Amino acid sequence: MTLLNKPFNTPYNTAPFSKIKTEDYLPSFKTGIKNAKAEIDAITNNSDAPTFKNTIEALEYSGEALDRLSSLFFNLNSAETNEEIQKIAQEVSPLLSEFSNDITLNEDLFKRVKAVYDSKSTLELTTEQATLLDKKYKGFSRNGANLPEDKKEKLRAIDKALSQLKLKFGEHILAETNKFEMHLTNEDDLAGLPDGAKEAAKQLAESKDKDGWLITLDYPSYIPFMTYADNRALREKLSKAFGRKGFQNDELDNKDIVLKIAKLRFERAQLLGYKSHAHFVLEERMAETPEKVTTFLNDLLDKAKPAAQKEFKKLENFAKDLDGIDQLQKWDSGYYSEKLKQKLFDLDDEQLKPYFKLENVINGAFQVAEKLFGLQFEEIDTIDKYHEDVLTYKVTDAEGELVSIFYADFFPRAGKRNGAWMTSYKPQMIKDGKNERPHISNVCNFTKPTKSKPSLLTFNEVTTLFHEFGHGLHGMLANTTYPSLSGTSVFWDFVELPSQILENWCYQKEALELFAKHYETGEVIPMALIDKITASSTFHEGMQTLRQISFGLLDMSWHGIDPSNIKDVKAHEVEAFGDTSLYPDVAENCMSTSFSHIFQGGYSSGYYSYKWAEVLDADAFEYFKEEGIFNRTVAHKFKTYILSQGGTENPMTLYKKFRGQEPQPEALLRRAGLLK
Numbered sequence: 001m002t003l004l005n006k007p008f009n010t011p012y013n014t015a016p017f018s019k020i021k022t023e024d025y026l027p028s029f030k031t032g033i034k035n036a037k038a039e040i041d042a043i044t045n046n047s048d049a050p051t052f053k054n055t056i057e058a059l060e061y062s063g064e065a066l067d068r069l070s071s072l073f074f075n076l077n078s079a080e081t082n083e084e085i086q087k088i089a090q091e092v093s094p095l096l097s098e099f100s101n102d103i104t105l106n107e108d109l110f111k112r113v114k115a116v117y118d119s120k121s122t123l124e125l126t127t128e129q130a131t132l133l134d135k136k137y138k139g140f141s142r143n144g145a146n147l148p149e150d151k152k153e154k155l156r157a158i159d160k161a162l163s164q165l166k167l168k169f170g171e172h173i174l175a176e177t178n179k180f181e182m183h184l185t186n187e188d189d190l191a192g193l194p195d196g197a198k199e200a201a202k203q204l205a206e207s208k209d210k211d212g213w214l215i216t217l218d219y220p221s222y223i224p225f226m227t228y229a230d231n232r233a234l235r236e237k238l239s240k241a242f243g244r245k246g247f248q249n250d251e252l253d254n255k256d257i258v259l260k261i262a263k264l265r266f267e268r269a270q271l272l273g274y275k276s277h278a279h280f281v282l283e284e285r286m287a288e289t290p291e292k293v294t295t296f297l298n299d300l301l302d303k304a305k306p307a308a309q310k311e312f313k314k315l316e317n318f319a320k321d322l323d324g325i326d327q328l329q330k331w332d333s334g335y336y337s338e339k340l341k342q343k344l345f346d347l348d349d350e351q352l353k354p355y356f357k358l359e360n361v362i363n364g365a366f367q368v369a370e371k372l373f374g375l376q377f378e379e380i381d382t383i384d385k386y387h388e389d390v391l392t393y394k395v396t397d398a399e400g401e402l403v404s405i406f407y408a409d410f411f412p413r414a415g416k417r418n419g420a421w422m423t424s425y426k427p428q429m430i431k432d433g434k435n436e437r438p439h440i441s442n443v444c445n446f447t448k449p450t451k452s453k454p455s456l457l458t459f460n461e462v463t464t465l466f467h468e469f470g471h472g473l474h475g476m477l478a479n480t481t482y483p484s485l486s487g488t489s490v491f492w493d494f495v496e497l498p499s500q501i502l503e504n505w506c507y508q509k510e511a512l513e514l515f516a517k518h519y520e521t522g523e524v525i526p527m528a529l530i531d532k533i534t535a536s537s538t539f540h541e542g543m544q545t546l547r548q549i550s551f552g553l554l555d556m557s558w559h560g561i562d563p564s565n566i567k568d569v570k571a572h573e574v575e576a577f578g579d580t581s582l583y584p585d586v587a588e589n590c591m592s593t594s595f596s597h598i599f600q601g602g603y604s605s606g607y608y609s610y611k612w613a614e615v616l617d618a619d620a621f622e623y624f625k626e627e628g629i630f631n632r633t634v635a636h637k638f639k640t641y642i643l644s645q646g647g648t649e650n651p652m653t654l655y656k657k658f659r660g661q662e663p664q665p666e667a668l669l670r671r672a673g674l675l676k
Contacts, residue, residue, distance in 0.1 A: 004028035036063035104143035185212035192230035239331035243589030278560035281605035307542030358455035364515025404476035422471035470502030494651035496613030538673035550580035552608035619663035
């Protein structure tokens with residue numbers, strides 16, 4: 001037994017990162033699985049008649065130590081990985097998949113769960129208990145408990161294969177991202193690039209003992225170059241490198257993995273009696289069916305496409321007038337959009353960045369949370385962290401009671417995947433009369449401070465920070481009895497509401513004045529700039545909406561059908577993008593082979609949920625605007641019915657308790673400027 005199999009003797013029961021040895025993980029998982037199996041056996045072998053307490057509740061609290069170990073390990077595999085950890089992940093994933101199957105395919109255990117489920121009308125259960133019972137029963141039935149033995153074995157094999165394929169997919173993308181470098185030695189090649197981006201590129205080159213400048217596929221390096229670099233040929237080179245991740249017919253190629261994942265998911269759904277993987281997934285979503293999702297996306301497409309085409313035509317004409325560009329390509333998108341935005345609104349990110357010093361933005365998010373929900377954030381140095389860049393906070397309520405521990409990890413590094421996400425190191429639950437508070441983490445990839453400048457964020461990065469912090473609040477303010485219904489454990493198309501609604505405060509004068517202060521002078525962001533931010537907030541909204549719809553439709557094209565006849569990943573993708581394409585296709589690029597959201601993360605058949613949740617967040621924020629963006633009554637209702645309730649009730653029921661009505665799609669169209 002290792003340190004990882006025992007209760008942590010640490011402040012706030014936090015993870016003892018510095019004391020964990022990488023070689024401890026594998027034996028810890030084996031011990032953890034063994035202990036969790038013993039807990040399951042104790043439930044199964046109980047001679048008493050099955051009850052909610054001795055079966056459903058006992059099952060809910062079983063495997064707690066193993067779950068904690070898993071979240072710790074797999075969070076590090078995303079944020080601070082190395083070859084050794086990746087190797088262990090490949091070994092551990094099938095073991096966990098097998099253990100999960102051992103539970104869901106355990107006939108004796110299922111009999112006990114079914115006995116309680118069948119007698120539910122005679123039980124006096126709370127809403128949360130009824131939800132848990134339903135979830136536990138479906139956890140078995142949706143994972144093969146009603147299958148004959150031979151099909152159960154087949155399901156086990158599929159799940160094992162999928163867990164390994166998804167890991168391999170992610171490892172390939174991380175390796176591709178780390179492998180590519182564009183080494184520039186002629187300063188003319190950096191023309192147009194802001195000083196901060198040039199300095200960061202120089203520092204990166206120095207860190208690798210190279211002259212000149214280094215541009216990589218990490219977002220803080222990639223995005224500024226694609227947005228500002230005047231050298232079109234280099235933008236093309238970088239764009240194509242970004243777009244061909246996992247699509248180069250080498251040892252990091254993901255084409256076969258994509259086909260295998262799609263086919264195995266379909267096979268699994270069929271085995272369980274569903275028409276497709278999307279039918280299986282959407283049964284547990286607000287959207288309910290692939291048909292509803294497709295209708296939702298196509299309705300939005302009808303509204304957004306004319307606006308997108310008009311915006312694209314203007315962009316084409318602008319690029320032609322400015323630089324004689326006859327055919328706008330994907331690598332021109334960010335560059336000319338930024339130039340046009342500057343012309344129309346006299347606004348660019350370089351004007352805004354001095355007002356968005358990272359530390360100020362973090363404090364701004366904290367102040368918004370304080371004004372809305374009465375939270376206090378205190379930076380502490382008494383708990384362990386997994387990397388020196390990580391910031392650690394103690395979060396308390398107005399009475400000084402502990403709400404959460406919060407980890408914030410903001411800068412890119414070799415062992416960290418691209419993008420931004422929220423995760424948890426310890427869930428919230430009420431057990432043995434004690435409300436166990438959660439440990440929540442936000443992970444992002446922002447530009448590091450340079451020798452002459454602090455970390456200054458683009459406005460897009462500001463909204464990203466608020467977005468992830470919204471997820472964080474959903475985790476921090478969780479207040480349910482059962483861990484599997486706590487925090488962000490909600491229907492996937494509901495989970496983006498708390499994150500997306502928080503982005504709205506970034507556009508409000510009252511909120512911006514709290515934190516948007518010039519990093520050198522301390523001057524509050526001028527009203528003129530706030531007006532420009534607001535005016536430009538719907539810039540290219542049609543094109544952005546079309547882009548999100550295209551990703552949603554691509555997702556459904558992989559998962560809403562029988563993919564058995566798909567032989568060519570690229571050809572399939574081109575067809576799926578047919579109605580949403582504006583730019584010419586780039587033959588050597590493919591999105592599916594690096595579409596981590598759906599092939600590695602949890603968004604398969606769920607990418608539409610970003611737009612779905614935008615409808616919710618636009619409607620919910622209209623309520624805040626009607627009453628005041630810091631109105632405590634509305635905030636209290638949002639906290640009570642949305643943030644603290646997790647997945648204890650149907651999300652539409654919770655939403656109506658908060659809002660008093662179902663969400664109105666027109667709210668999103670109004671905000672996006674797409675309503676005539």
